[in-house]
Amino acid sequence: MSNFDHLSIHIPKSHYPRVVIVGGGFGGLKLSRMLVKEKFQVVLMDRNNYHVFQPLLYQVATAGLEADAIAGPMRKLIKEYDNFFFRMLRVLKVDVESKKVSTKVGDISYDYLILANGAKTNFFGNDQIMKNAFPLKQLSHALDLRSHLLQNFEKAVLSNERAYVESLLNVVVVGGGPTGVEVAGALAELKGHVLPKDYPELNFRQMNIYLIEGTDRLLNGMSQNSGDKAHYYLDGLMVNVITGKFVQSYENNVVKLNDDTEIHTQTLIWAAGVMGSIIDGIPKELVEKSRILVNEFNQVNGFENFYAIGDVACMKSEKFPKGHPMVAPVAIQQAEHLVKNLKLQMQGKEMLGFDYTNKGSMATIGRNRAVVDLPGDIKFTGLFAWAVWMFVHLMSIVGFKNKFIIFINWLWNYFTYDRGNRLIVRFFNPTLKDYEENQSDLYTDNDE
Amino acid sequence: MSNFDHLSIHIPKSHYPRVVIVGGGFGGLKLSRMLVKEKFQVVLMDRNNYHVFQPLLYQVATAGLEADAIAGPMRKLIKEYDNFFFRMLRVLKVDVESKKVSTKVGDISYDYLILANGAKTNFFGNDQIMKNAFPLKQLSHALDLRSHLLQNFEKAVLSNERAYVESLLNVVVVGGGPTGVEVAGALAELKGHVLPKDYPELNFRQMNIYLIEGTDRLLNGMSQNSGDKAHYYLDGLMVNVITGKFVQSYENNVVKLNDDTEIHTQTLIWAAGVMGSIIDGIPKELVEKSRILVNEFNQVNGFENFYAIGDVACMKSEKFPKGHPMVAPVAIQQAEHLVKNLKLQMQGKEMLGFDYTNKGSMATIGRNRAVVDLPGDIKFTGLFAWAVWMFVHLMSIVGFKNKFIIFINWLWNYFTYDRGNRLIVRFFNPTLKDYEENQSDLYTDNDE
Numbered sequence: 001m002s003n004f005d006h007l008s009i010h011i012p013k014s015h016y017p018r019v020v021i022v023g024g025g026f027g028g029l030k031l032s033r034m035l036v037k038e039k040f041q042v043v044l045m046d047r048n049n050y051h052v053f054q055p056l057l058y059q060v061a062t063a064g065l066e067a068d069a070i071a072g073p074m075r076k077l078i079k080e081y082d083n084f085f086f087r088m089l090r091v092l093k094v095d096v097e098s099k100k101v102s103t104k105v106g107d108i109s110y111d112y113l114i115l116a117n118g119a120k121t122n123f124f125g126n127d128q129i130m131k132n133a134f135p136l137k138q139l140s141h142a143l144d145l146r147s148h149l150l151q152n153f154e155k156a157v158l159s160n161e162r163a164y165v166e167s168l169l170n171v172v173v174v175g176g177g178p179t180g181v182e183v184a185g186a187l188a189e190l191k192g193h194v195l196p197k198d199y200p201e202l203n204f205r206q207m208n209i210y211l212i213e214g215t216d217r218l219l220n221g222m223s224q225n226s227g228d229k230a231h232y233y234l235d236g237l238m239v240n241v242i243t244g245k246f247v248q249s250y251e252n253n254v255v256k257l258n259d260d261t262e263i264h265t266q267t268l269i270w271a272a273g274v275m276g277s278i279i280d281g282i283p284k285e286l287v288e289k290s291r292i293l294v295n296e297f298n299q300v301n302g303f304e305n306f307y308a309i310g311d312v313a314c315m316k317s318e319k320f321p322k323g324h325p326m327v328a329p330v331a332i333q334q335a336e337h338l339v340k341n342l343k344l345q346m347q348g349k350e351m352l353g354f355d356y357t358n359k360g361s362m363a364t365i366g367r368n369r370a371v372v373d374l375p376g377d378i379k380f381t382g383l384f385a386w387a388v389w390m391f392v393h394l395m396s397i398v399g400f401k402n403k404f405i406i407f408i409n410w411l412w413n414y415f416t417y418d419r420g421n422r423l424i425v426r427f428f429n430p431t432l433k434d435y436e437e438n439q440s441d442l443y444t445d446n447d448e
Numbered sequence: 449m450s451n452f453d454h455l456s457i458h459i460p461k462s463h464y465p466r467v468v469i470v471g472g473g474f475g476g477l478k479l480s481r482m483l484v485k486e487k488f489q490v491v492l493m494d495r496n497n498y499h500v501f502q503p504l505l506y507q508v509a510t511a512g513l514e515a516d517a518i519a520g521p522m523r524k525l526i527k528e529y530d531n532f533f534f535r536m537l538r539v540l541k542v543d544v545e546s547k548k549v550s551t552k553v554g555d556i557s558y559d560y561l562i563l564a565n566g567a568k569t570n571f572f573g574n575d576q577i578m579k580n581a582f583p584l585k586q587l588s589h590a591l592d593l594r595s596h597l598l599q600n601f602e603k604a605v606l607s608n609e610r611a612y613v614e615s616l617l618n619v620v621v622v623g624g625g626p627t628g629v630e631v632a633g634a635l636a637e638l639k640g641h642v643l644p645k646d647y648p649e650l651n652f653r654q655m656n657i658y659l660i661e662g663t664d665r666l667l668n669g670m671s672q673n674s675g676d677k678a679h680y681y682l683d684g685l686m687v688n689v690i691t692g693k694f695v696q697s698y699e700n701n702v703v704k705l706n707d708d709t710e711i712h713t714q715t716l717i718w719a720a721g722v723m724g725s726i727i728d729g730i731p732k733e734l735v736e737k738s739r740i741l742v743n744e745f746n747q748v749n750g751f752e753n754f755y756a757i758g759d760v761a762c763m764k765s766e767k768f769p770k771g772h773p774m775v776a777p778v779a780i781q782q783a784e785h786l787v788k789n790l791k792l793q794m795q796g797k798e799m800l801g802f803d804y805t806n807k808g809s810m811a812t813i814g815r816n817r818a819v820v821d822l823p824g825d826i827k828f829t830g831l832f833a834w835a836v837w838m839f840v841h842l843m844s845i846v847g848f849k850n851k852f853i854i855f856i857n858w859l860w861n862y863f864t865y866d867r868g869n870r871l872i873v874r875f876f877n878p879t880l881k882d883y884e885e886n887q888s889d890l891y892t893d894n895d896e
Binding site: 006007008009010048049050066067068069071072073075076079080082085086087088089105139140143150151154155157158159160161164197198199200201399401402404405408409412418420421422423424425 | 454455456457458496497498514515516517519520521523524527528530533534535536537553587588591598599602603605606607608609612645646647648649847849850852853856857860866868869870871872873
């Protein structure tokens with residue numbers, strides 16, 4: 001008997017057309033919250049029961065914030081609409097011919113399908129790295145990484161072998177985009193302010209933080225000025241920034257770069273790139289570089305009622321010949337725009353083409369240090385940029401309570417130079433299973 | 449090659465005598481914080497890197513508080529003493545002859561050994577229940593239970609089979625002590641205020657919460673009046689309180705009581721009892737009913753420098769012929785008293801006998817409902833008792849930030865009737881491994 005024998009996706013029939021939305025990230029959540037107010041039956045499917053504010057994942061990973069503060073339960077975020085149905089399920093397959101999506105517990109038919117299932121970490125086909133590196137795209141990744149880092153320090157205290165201790169303390173971050181820069185900065189601050197107090201027995205001069213970027217500069221999505229400034233800030237924080245190099249292999253706790261440089265570390269954080277999550281069944285000719293080709297209405301090429309938005313969608317235009325950047329504002333704006341278009345379509349009117357409004361981009365490197373690019377070639381850095389970064393992120397996160405708890409945490413961390421969430425709570429993660437099994441004898445007991 | 453090849457417990461030699469403390473619960477933490485200020489070398493060993501405030505575990509399990517709020521990292525709680533050494537290790541064996549304790553990564557010798565490793569869940573030898581029930585003694589237990597409960601509701605939405613849905617919704621709590629009463633009350637409030645909004649598709653009249661107690665009344669450690677009042681409150685919250693019965697078996701999702709009553713449930717919460725955690729190597733004649741026999745100085749019978757305090761210790765006296773109750777205040781007071789005695793012993797003076805000051809006991813059943821017994825036969829219940837419960841718990845928890853975050857959460861929950869922490873984040877737990885593996889296909893993906 002399978003575990004799923006009693007389960008199926010029964011959604012009541014409705015006189016409204018059924019919109020199935022796959023993924024509750026920035027795009028899918030926005031879309032759901034707006035569409036439930038219109039004459040649609042909205043079915044949102046996600047494998048997690050919560051929406052997570054991904055830009056702050058790195059702060060969970062580095063013990064600055066609790067996991068619960070950056071996530072909100074999906075059912076709390078959208079409620080009291082009787083045309084809304086959330087299903088905590090992973091969508092395994094799409095059948096665009098018979099208009100249905102499949103899951104482990106059965107199929108569901110749709111009138112409209114909107115894929116908003118975003119992106120996953122791109123390991124560029126390197127299985128060895130995929131198996132051993134830490135991605136940072138999901139809440140469980142952040143908690144896994146936090147536990148792993150702290151556990152390494154606890155193990156370092158137990159060793160007298162210099163080389164082994166260094167491999168425990170060293171951290172290699174791959175990818176010089178915002179995530180890589182932010183996590184490297186946060187680790188440098190942990191090393192500077194928190195760890196020496198926690199571990200007076202360790203010599204943190206033995207801890208080296210590396211940031212490896214394949215191109216010749218950091219923050220490629222931002223201005224040269226911001227990239228340079230981020231580099232300067234990271235230098236000041238003693239992060240070893242290496243540009244123009246890439247990771248060739250990672251085995252036996254050795255990261256090897258393409259110039260044969262070797263770095264001994266038990267922690268490789270992989271923020272080198274993302275790729276669209278392509279669900280099985282989507283015709284191959286519709287996919288280019290792991291993104292689904294859509295027209296200016298986010299319609300998947302050749303379909304009337306099949307849409308894709310956000311990271312997983314590739315809308316080519318004059319301004320964006322390779323599609324839009326894979327960032328939250330694109331997903332949110334496409335969601336808002338698609339709701340308008342669906343209403344127009346329902347009224348038999350012509351849909352309007354999407355036009356992305358770039359509101360700027362930013363990254364924080366550490367306390368009082370951030371870089372901001374605004375449209376119209378406005379750039380600023382330093383304390384004011386850092387305050388802007390905090391304000392924008394605080395305002396963007398869902399829920400008043402989350403805002404408040406994060407604000408308190410940030411105030412606390414700022415004035416005490418502390419990071420309170422230094423708990424090692426091990427998570428179940430299929431990719432880490434061997435690791436967990438080897439560790440478990442040290443700490444756990446099967447009979448309690 | 450084992451994972452532990454490079455590891456050992458090297459502690460520097462010191463001219464101070466070395467005290468090894470096993471366990472960082474209420475007793476072990478208090479002891480460590482006080483002893484580091486004296487002329488001892490203090491080595492604290494715990495398999496977790498944090499101290500957890502156990503009385504609030506049930507609120508984490510029922511989505512009222514975030515895990516991080518009720519735990520504090522051990523190294524943060526005791527720092528800036530160069531005679532203090534924390535080792536995140538599980539103690540596997542004690543050798544009282546050669547004065548050392550053993551772990552996976554080697555031995556450590558002691559001048560004084562103090563066992564403060566507390567209690568674990570008592571399944572009364574029933575392996576079937578141990579394998580399938582949820583204990584509530586550790587942080588990971590609380591988070592596992594939270595995820596399990598919420599996942600059951602998500603599954604219930606996917607089923608049309610009434611009996612199956614009821615087995616998903618029903619919860620059986622075993623044990624009418626404070627933990628059982630508090631978790632049953634919190635579940636009843638979830639059912640009343642939060643779940644119907646989250647799951648409008650489910651009929652919560654199908655959800656039954658049972659509280660099973662083997663003796664004829666609740667809260668046996670408190671007055672008859674408080675037990676009766678707790679029973680009355682739980683009745684009002686529609687909890688099915690069953691006294692004078694015990695659980696005989698739990699298999700295939702059926703709880704069977706000794707009168708052959710059958711309850712279908714996929715969630716059995718086991719708060720029916722605790723037993724001392726007896727480490728291997730402790731001579732059998734020193735152990736009675738899984739607690740270590742100690743004299744009035746907390747000295748293990750027959751030893752000069754081997755002590756046990758708190759739940760794991762059994763100090764018989766006229767007032768407590770079976771030993772003290774297994775509660776936090778006993779552990780804390782014994783810790784404080786033992787520090788005094790160790791100082792006296794060092795000075796060659798006579799030690800003083802321990803005398804427990806009962807400051808009262810209390811339990812909360814839900815909003816505005818609690819029971820408090822104070823010494824001198826003072827009892828009160830209701831709103832004031834509830835306010836006292838909250839104040840005492842808030843003041844007892846370590847750390848100003850934890851206090852503040854919990855206070856904010858409580859205020860929020862009180863005024864919104866909400867519980868914000870409804871996230872399903874699955875943890876690794878050896879006892880749940882089969883369960884996790886069966887579930888994982890539904891939600892996870894091995895390649896990201």
